[in-house]
Amino acid sequence: MTTVLDAIVAGVREDLAVRTEAVSQPDLERRVADVPAAIDAEERLRAPGLSLIAEVKRASPSKGELAEIADPAALAATYASAGATAISVLTEQRRFRGSLDDLDSVRAAVQVPVLRKDFMVTDYQLWEARAHGADIILLIVASLTDAELVRMHGLARELGMTALVEVHDEGETQRAVDAGASVIGVNARNLKTLEVHRDTFSRLAPLIPPGVVKVAESGISGADDAAMYAAQGADAVLVGEALVSGPDPAAAVRDILAAGAA
Numbered sequence: 001m002t003t004v005l006d007a008i009v010a011g012v013r014e015d016l017a018v019r020t021e022a023v024s025q026p027d028l029e030r031r032v033a034d035v036p037a038a039i040d041a042e043e044r045l046r047a048p049g050l051s052l053i054a055e056v057k058r059a060s061p062s063k064g065e066l067a068e069i070a071d072p073a074a075l076a077a078t079y080a081s082a083g084a085t086a087i088s089v090l091t092e093q094r095r096f097r098g099s100l101d102d103l104d105s106v107r108a109a110v111q112v113p114v115l116r117k118d119f120m121v122t123d124y125q126l127w128e129a130r131a132h133g134a135d136i137i138l139l140i141v142a143s144l145t146d147a148e149l150v151r152m153h154g155l156a157r158e159l160g161m162t163a164l165v166e167v168h169d170e171g172e173t174q175r176a177v178d179a180g181a182s183v184i185g186v187n188a189r190n191l192k193t194l195e196v197h198r199d200t201f202s203r204l205a206p207l208i209p210p211g212v213v214k215v216a217e218s219g220i221s222g223a224d225d226a227a228m229y230a231a232q233g234a235d236a237v238l239v240g241e242a243l244v245s246g247p248d249p250a251a252a253v254r255d256i257l258a259a260g261a262a
């Protein structure tokens, strides 16, 4: 049976085929050489208190259209001024209406680490992320083989980036740990069915070794959820919908950070 994740990845591969025709690997490597070094995002996420990765998210497979976001740079600057630790930028086009242009705009607007949030299935996408100034990339364990996970995790490090390695169940958590992940995101959303299970973090966090940065992802509606995840040992939360669909993203960021610090 084809899952939602399979369908997204198939579209990503089609779009990637077009981009690799337009920009060759040697071109990308030349661009990477000209980009300022990546910010050490892992160190910032590890800092005391609950960190927040605030997402620029226009649409999603689970909710459809979420927000217009005509100026992603302005939204990212608002998040950063309110105290967000890092900014997540969705670059998948078909279902999230993101783009590498959004990544460029956000990178130019903020000094905090920037996550390229996409479905990474080839090394080329990691080079592309760095060429566009990303400091963090996402590796979704469910869409990679063990060999790909280890290789791409190593490449992210070689390029100076932090890999956020995303898991949703026990087996994926073990695979992330075995691959040497130092930042693990526990996604409450099952990317195959889109169901959100709020107990996923409390179930999987004990399987993650001490010293690994733990990020709770998806379905976080505000301060109460942030406080709950902080109490369960999360170092950071990644929030999209609750920030883009409310009336005041800066207040939402401040509320989440205050709840995490309390």
Ligand SMILES: O=C(O)c1ccccc1NCC(=O)[C@H](O)[C@H](O)COP(=O)(O)O
Pocket: 004, 055, 057, 060, 061, 062, 063, 189, 191, 194, 217, 218, 219, 220, 238, 239, 240, 241, 242
């Ligand atoms: O958001 C979705 O519907 C989705 C569906 C399939 C694959 C990925 C999806 N989201 C990507 C994300 O990781 C979320 O944008 C992120 O965790 C923030 O989630 P939320 O706070 O629930 O918007």
